[in-house]
């Protein structure tokens with residue numbers, strides 16, 4: 001109602017207030033809010049002048065945005081495999097793909113976008129080190145991990161630049177689309193502030209670069225300011241939900257692992273169900289081996305328990321990225337046929353978690 005009263009729906013005072021609150025929450029100097037998590041990724045890559053001829057390394061097992069923004073700018077997404085235990089970018093695969101791109105000599109290695117899948121930070125120690133050795137920018141895709149930590153540092157401060165999303169289903173969600181970029185680089189911040197408003201200069205009608213309309217609505221900023229007040233409590237509640245799931249499901253399915261020294265924001269609680277046919281990493285094809293997982297999901301749905309598959313097909317096997325047809329990333333391919341995300345949120349009660357667990361024990365025996 002305050003926003004309706006002052007009527008400054010675009011770039012109203014709540015936007016700046018939110019940016020300051022987010023910066024102090026993460027312990028970074030600059031936060032630029034924007035219209036979505038996808039635009040947050042895009043703003044950073046545009047500011048770094050990523051374009052044709054550039055290779056940007058991304059995990060294949062992620063949401064499409066991570067690679068989409070690279071391709072939109074005319075650069076080439078180079079797909080890497082992930083680690084089986086954390087679902088996150090495998091630094092060994094990154095090194096291997098870097099070596100391949102260097103040997104081929106047609107693309108310039110420019111940046112890497114690690115993804116904090118399901119809420120857990122990627123292996124930034126290892127990835128940042130590789131990036132320094134190879135002169136790569138590091139853009140963290142933290143769309144799912146806002147609020148998580150690694151070695152005492154909060155997500156937002158783990159990479160040169162970090163993009164997050166406030167899509168309603170993310171750990172900190174608004175009532176529509178929204179996103180933000182976190183960085184300590186003042187120059188990057190300045191360019192993004194310009195890009196987000198049509199590449200403006202000092203004056204609104206100076207156009208100094210080709211930009212976007214990528215602002216966060218004042219209304220969404222106001223919603224986020226209120227939701228930030230209870231965010232830490234919600235993170236703790238998600239942590240309790242995850243811990244109870246893991247207690248109850250430990251022997252039955254592969255439960256998610258969190259690295260030592262890290263916490264997850266638990267955007268998703270994702271289990272793995274082994275495929276019936278005994279497929280192993282390296283032998284599975286896309287779509288193969290998911291029958292048992294899908295049967296379990298169907299049986300849970302019949303009991304009124306919703307689940308979701310993030311993601312049923314790795315990006316290197318998507319039609320939009322068809323020039324990666326010959327690429328084989330065995331872990332990403334296996335995970336896409338085995339993962340199943342269970343109901344997760346801060347307001348799920350213990351009784352409900354027990355009900356999901358009982359149902360899963362029943363159906364896992366049957367299928």
Ligand SMILES: *Cc1c(COP(=O)(O)O)cnc(C)c1O
Nearest residue numbers: 036037038063065143144165167
């Ligand atoms: C949700 C998500 C995005 C995109 O965020 P939007 O706000 O929906 O644009 C990017 N990357 C990952 C990993 C995501 O989960």
